[in-house]
Amino acid sequence: MRLYVLARNPTDSVTEGFLPAARELGLDVTLLTDHPEAHQGGLPGEILGSLEILECDVRDFRAVISRIAAHHSPGAIFTNSDHLQTQAALAAEYFGLPGKDWRTALRTKDKAQMRRHLAAAGADAVWSAELPAGRDPAGLTTLDVPFPCVVKPREGVASEDVVLVEGPEQLVRRCAEIQARRPGAALVIEEYLAGELCTLETLGDGRVRHVLGGFRTEVSPPPYFIEERMTFVPAHPDAVVAQVLAQLDALGVGFGACHTEFVVAAGRARLIEVNYRAIGDQCDLLLAQLLGIPLFEHILRTHLGEPLPSDLGARSDGRARLDYPCARSTGTLTAAPGRTEATAGGVHLTYRPLREVGEYHELHGTNRDFLGVVRATGTDQSAVDRAVADFLAAHHWEITP
Known part of the structure; x- marks a missing residue:
């Protein structure tokens, strides 16, 4: 086949x-x-x-x-x-x-359409506005924008050109800057959703849906949203999961893998974005290892038309953390650790460089500033955290202007 x-x-x-x-x-x-x-x-x-x-x-x-x-x-x-x-x-x-419904794929990719659809379905209402490609952002000053707000490309990925804005003048300036970099891109302006940033990882075949756990995400200080640390959560609170799944149902999500980002404040879960695919940045590789299941084979089997088992046989005792050392300035990477694979104290640690020594890069304020990925798995979270902290303390990454 x-x-x-x-x-x-x-x-x-x-x-x-x-x-x-x-x-x-x-x-x-x-x-x-x-x-x-x-x-x-x-x-x-x-x-x-x-x-x-x-x-x-x-x-x-x-x-x-x-x-x-x-x-x-x-x-x-x-x-x-x-x-x-x-x-x-x-x-x-x-x-x-077999495949995903193209309408669902479109409404999850298009962040403005996702907001409109969730509001129309009564699932959640988030203040948002759309700035079409080429439109003068000065027109946004006539809107009753709730500040602080977030500006993002309507169909962007990986925190690229996602920025927190504090007032009208800054809003116009930030939109103009993004338009200069992305002349053909429409932008979305939406209210800032405060709370603990989390993810939910799901896998379905259109008939059964498995929740694989999720992550707590720590991001860089404002105004950018660079994911710097991911800590595995075997199970979010049932009430939170139910809220997220209800919003995914409203969007029509249920086939194959889905990586959903949301915030929780006072027990209320609100979607940030829905990525209708497996989680990336090596979290999916970690997830397969941690759960002890052939995750990638399961995902492909759904697209082959094969039903998922009612029980994936996933382990529930795994704990994990990923850290992403980031560039803090433009320049050439002149010192960095190489590939590492080590097991000690019940923790397996892997480091993979994402940028080679000698490479010059501009500073982007996005996930493209990642220098590498440290990922560790075990059964004790404190031991996992110590292993990652010790690795980061023992190595350095040097950027020369």
């Missing part, structure tokens, strides 16, 4: 998760991408040797359908990209294959 995977740039989720899982399932895999050279140069030999890579404008669902129709008959169409969920869903529907 042939699996078509839609991708843009290479990610750890695809390279270390989904492609090996597809090989374990015995699938023939064709990768459709608009960045073929990046995948050919970044994949390990054992994966690359069994993979077919075809160039395609994967942002256009018509190009995807045409490329597949002129090639081998598809058995499944899948993507873990934020940018390509609607395209993959439309292609799967065209070929009569």
Whole structure:
């Protein structure tokens, strides 16, 4: 059976998760991408040797359908990209294959549409406004904007150009700055939702839905929202989970993997954004290890039309933490630790560099400032926390202007 995977740039989720899982399932895999050279140069030999890579404008669902129709008959169409969920869903529907509802994929990707849909469904009402691409942000000063507020690209990802704004003049200035960087992007302005930032990770087949746990997220100081630390939560309070799931139901989310970000204040859960895919930044790799389940195979099986088991057999005693050392200035990385794998005191720790020594980068104020990922798993949270803290204290990352 042939699996078509839609991708843009290479990610750890695809390279270390989904492609090996597809090989374990015995699938023939064709990768459709608009960045073929990046995948050919970044994949390990054992994966690359069994993979077919075809160039395609994967942002256009018509190009995807045409490329597949002129090639081998598809058995499944899948993507873990934020940018390509609607395209993959439309292609799967065209070929009569299992997949996400394209309407749901669209309304979760489009942050303005998500707010409108939740409000219309009576699930939650968040003050928000949309600034179309090319529109003068000065017009926003006529609105009754609740400050502080958050400005973000309508279809953005990974905290890029997400910023907290304190007043009208700053709002106009920040919007203009983002428009200069993203001339074709519409922006969303919405009320700031205070509370503890968390995630909920779910997996469903349209019939049964499993809650895999979640994370508590610590972000950088305002005005940006860079995720600096993720601590695994085996189970959020039942009432909180019920609120989040009710809002996902209102959106129509229930097939495949979903990574939902929300805040909790005074027991009330409010969605920040819904990423209709598996969690990234190596959290999915950690989750599979921590739960002791073939997570990536399960996700692919749903797209093959196979039902999920009523019990995934996941462990519940695991504890974990991820830290993301970040660049604090523009410059060249001149010192940093290398890849690390160590087990001590019942804790398994992994460090993966995300930037090579000698590379020059601008400062972005986003997840693109990550220098590496430290992830640790065990059964005792205090031991896990100590292992990560000790690793960070024993190493340094140096940026030279």
